[in-house]
Amino acid sequence: METPAEPRFGHSDPTPEQLRAQFGRLLGMTAGHTQRIVNGALADVGARKYHFAVLATLDEFGPSSQAQLSDRTGIYRSDLVATVNELAADGYVRREADPGDRRRNVVSMTEAGGERLGQLAAILTRTNAAILAPFDAEERERLTGLLHRLLEHVADRGSW
């Protein structure tokens, strides 16, 4: 088992079987590439996905506290601080103290924020389409259906 023998000149770099066989790896690599594409497109305009998540949430629910934003986006409260900071610095959101509850901040989207959301949404629509390009409508449905089921199963706390 610990004897020499071996490659030396094998210039090809095949992926080992045991690695390729892992479903988690397949999923992870696919997601990794996909996210790299999406993140790259967002980064081109100086955004991250947290920005889109917050903006989209504000658009749908209106002014919210940070705790609400955290619950609805899944972003940790601690990470939300930085996200709101960044969005506020660019004038996309406003953060004001809630007069009714002084622990709270009310975060609301500005006009510029609405435009920004439109820009980011367009980017995401575009990249999502490009990513799914090789699939026809039926395959997309199958894929998203399977992924939804998988997500539900895998997100089920208690079983893990």
Add this chain to the structure above:
Amino acid sequence: METPAEPRFGHSDPTPEQLRAQFGRLLGMTAGHTQRIVNGALADVGARKYHFAVLATLDEFGPSSQAQLSDRTGIYRSDLVATVNELAADGYVRREADPGDRRRNVVSMTEAGGERLGQLAAILTRTNAAILAPFDAEERERLTGLLHRLLEHVADRGSW
């Protein structure tokens, strides 16, 4: 109005439409949960996926230089240094200077490393099975088939 603060990834508030609609998010969240499960299982025995990747590669190709390991696992050379350090510290691999090329190190798996690989492989087999539990054979094939196609498309450098 609000629920207790915790269960991270399964939020309590409704997920905004624009977020839910993103395919990238679906893929990302699914992969995220999956990897958390896998990483958690590996972490329980003090391992990371890089460890498994290197061990599995050594098992299949025999003693290799770090550059070869990097090529075959996809781990960056710089990150491989730490990985080999860790594995060597635990006695799972040996790192020796290559007498034939003094720039190189020859990394080889020890007996303990072989056992470790068996342990990690068992963990991965188990978690992969659990993850795919809700699917029957035909669905698994469909899912992996679709993911493979997606991976190929999305990993295609040049188009992005």
Add this chain to the structure above:
DNA sequence: TTATATTCGTTAGCGAGACAAACATTAGTC
């Protein structure tokens, strides 16, 4: 043969993302 280029391992560091711990302030309840 000498100069130049390339390879290999290594160190250091960045940034995103997911997450935990602790804390001060403020509200609500007993």
Add this chain to the structure above:
DNA sequence: GACTAATGTTTGTCTCGCTAACGAATATAA
């Protein structure tokens, strides 16, 4: 008024992917 709970914030940890740079060794071209 004391106790508890929620909110926002700071700080820090860890994995992962990725970049830059460097010294040593080797390969190649002039």
